[in-house]
Amino acid sequence: MEFQSSQIKAVTVVVARGRIDHRQAQAFQDGMAPYIAACKEGGSPLLLDFSGVDYISSVGLRSLMLVARTVGAQMGKIAIAAVQPAVREVLQISRFHLVLKIHDTVDAGIAALGAEA
Amino acid sequence: MKVRFWGTRGSIPVSITAKDVRAKIAAALRAARDSASEEGTLGDDAGIERFIDGLGFALSGTYGGHSSCVEIETGNEDAGNEHLLCDMGSGVRAFGESMMKRYGPARQQTYHVFMSHVHWDHIMGFPYFMPVYIPGNRIVIHGCHAELEHAFKRQQAVPSFPVDFSLLGSNIEFDVIAPGETRSVAGVTVSTLKQRHSGDSYGWRFEGAGKSVVYSTDSEHRLENAEETKVFVDFFRNADLVIFDAMYSLADAISVKADWGHSSNILGVELCQMAGVRRLCMFHHEPAYDDGRIDNVLAETRRFEEITRSGSALEVLSAWDGLEIAV
Numbered sequence: 001m002e003f004q005s006s007q008i009k010a011v012t013v014v015v016a017r018g019r020i021d022h023r024q025a026q027a028f029q030d031g032m033a034p035y036i037a038a039c040k041e042g043g044s045p046l047l048l049d050f051s052g053v054d055y056i057s058s059v060g061l062r063s064l065m066l067v068a069r070t071v072g073a074q075m076g077k078i079a080i081a082a083v084q085p086a087v088r089e090v091l092q093i094s095r096f097h098l099v100l101k102i103h104d105t106v107d108a109g110i111a112a113l114g115a116e117a
Numbered sequence: 118m119k120v121r122f123w124g125t126r127g128s129i130p131v132s133i134t135a136k137d138v139r140a141k142i143a144a145a146l147r148a149a150r151d152s153a154s155e156e157g158t159l160g161d162d163a164g165i166e167r168f169i170d171g172l173g174f175a176l177s178g179t180y181g182g183h184s185s186c187v188e189i190e191t192g193n194e195d196a197g198n199e200h201l202l203c204d205m206g207s208g209v210r211a212f213g214e215s216m217m218k219r220y221g222p223a224r225q226q227t228y229h230v231f232m233s234h235v236h237w238d239h240i241m242g243f244p245y246f247m248p249v250y251i252p253g254n255r256i257v258i259h260g261c262h263a264e265l266e267h268a269f270k271r272q273q274a275v276p277s278f279p280v281d282f283s284l285l286g287s288n289i290e291f292d293v294i295a296p297g298e299t300r301s302v303a304g305v306t307v308s309t310l311k312q313r314h315s316g317d318s319y320g321w322r323f324e325g326a327g328k329s330v331v332y333s334t335d336s337e338h339r340l341e342n343a344e345e346t347k348v349f350v351d352f353f354r355n356a357d358l359v360i361f362d363a364m365y366s367l368a369d370a371i372s373v374k375a376d377w378g379h380s381s382n383i384l385g386v387e388l389c390q391m392a393g394v395r396r397l398c399m400f401h402h403e404p405a406y407d408d409g410r411i412d413n414v415l416a417e418t419r420r421f422e423e424i425t426r427s428g429s430a431l432e433v434l435s436a437w438d439g440l441e442i443a444v
Contacts (some may be wrong), residue, residue: 022340057425058383059341062371069372086424093417094383095366 001027009114012044017052020060029063036067041075045113049106051082061094068100077116081109118328118444119190124183124208125436127364127401128238131182141176175412181438183208184238189323196303198226203332204233209242217247225253229302232260233334234318235268244278254287259294261319266291310352312336314378328444334362334401337378353392357444361385363399382418389431396432
């Protein structure tokens with residue numbers, strides 16, 4: 001898994017690239033760890049740019065759930081954006097759209113999270 | 118082999134209500150009104166049947182509400198009067214009625230019941246299973262729980278039920294099987310696997326005449342545990358049909374309902390794809406779901422299978438009370 005981050009306005013945008021499958025789920029979780037640690041109440045909201053993620057399995061979804069729950073427990077704010085159509089369908093079918101806010105574009109995500117920050 | 122579903126609902130039996138029926142009738146009539154301009158649509162009985170078929174199952178039928186009970190018809194002529202069942206939820210009452218109609222009280226039958234576990238929704242139909250009251254019938258209850266016999270006898274005792282277990286007319290035997298042991302029943306080899314559920318549950322695999330059916334309900338899976346996943350993939354391997362506990366959405370199963378002992382449609386598809394299974398039948402439906410919602414889950418699960426397919430297609434079905442699947 002590859003990660004790239006940038007600070008846009010008040011939002012930390014993390015671009016994830018690759019497949020979050022059974023093999024890569026732990027790498028996703030580990031790669032996200034420093035961003036999660038910083039995403040606390042009053043801190044910078046976290047936007048996951050999923051435009052480079054072309055597959056997510058149940059184990060990957062579990063990792064995503066752990067990320068969301070950890071951030072939630074810290075009173076931080078997190079969302080996903082620019083999800084590829086097939087991955088978005090998987091998020092919908094698994095009901096993850098009820099767990100994490102999904103924005104159509106990175107700009108929309110930044111605007112929404114920035115307004116909440 | 119043929120698999121016949123007598124009870125498919127999880128946790129507690131449910132029934133559609135008068136309000137549900139009225140909504141179905143209203144929707145059907147609206148559809149009839151909209152199609153009235155099409156010549157011959159409802160002109161004869163065949164047209165009416167075609168119209169009903171076109172309404173879709175959630176409107177023209179119902180998934181039903183009995184708790185777990187599945188019949189495995191071996192198709193083995195040598196099996197004679199031996200019948201195979203999985204679990205004795207409320208659906209076993211209707212199964213018992215059908216057996217009484219077919220054989221009457223005079224023709225003695227043997228019923229082999231394979232218990233996933235002894236939680237209430239899986240044993241509650243037993244006191245209403247008419248063949249247990251008929252002398253000469255033989256009921257063999259197979260299971261892996263040491264307390265198998267106790268659970269059935271306790272349910273039958275006062276103050277829970279008026280007819281004590283000792284008064285049942287049939288010959289009832291309990292066969293406690295050690296996990297990993299197999300049985301040969303009515304020409305079918307039966308093996309079992311321990312599953313994650315409160316108090317443990319067990320999956321059953323039935324193999325005969327080159328066909329295989331897996332009954333795996335009340336089972337929570339952790340696919341992040343590769344070793345555990347491999348055990349289940351091996352158990353499901355190349356099965357013609359896997360009957361799978363798909364009670365919750367994945368998001369619920371790994372968050373608010375984690376450790377509740379049930380699984381999801383997503384995990385059902387993934388495990389079956391890994392195991393090269395031919396057909397997946399979702400089972401143990403959430404009692405809060407109405408017909409429309411179960412139908413939606415089925416459509417979404419078929420789409421998920423399509424999105425994630427890498428080899429042969431996995432056929433995805435959703436069980437309903439009365440469904441028959443030829444294997």
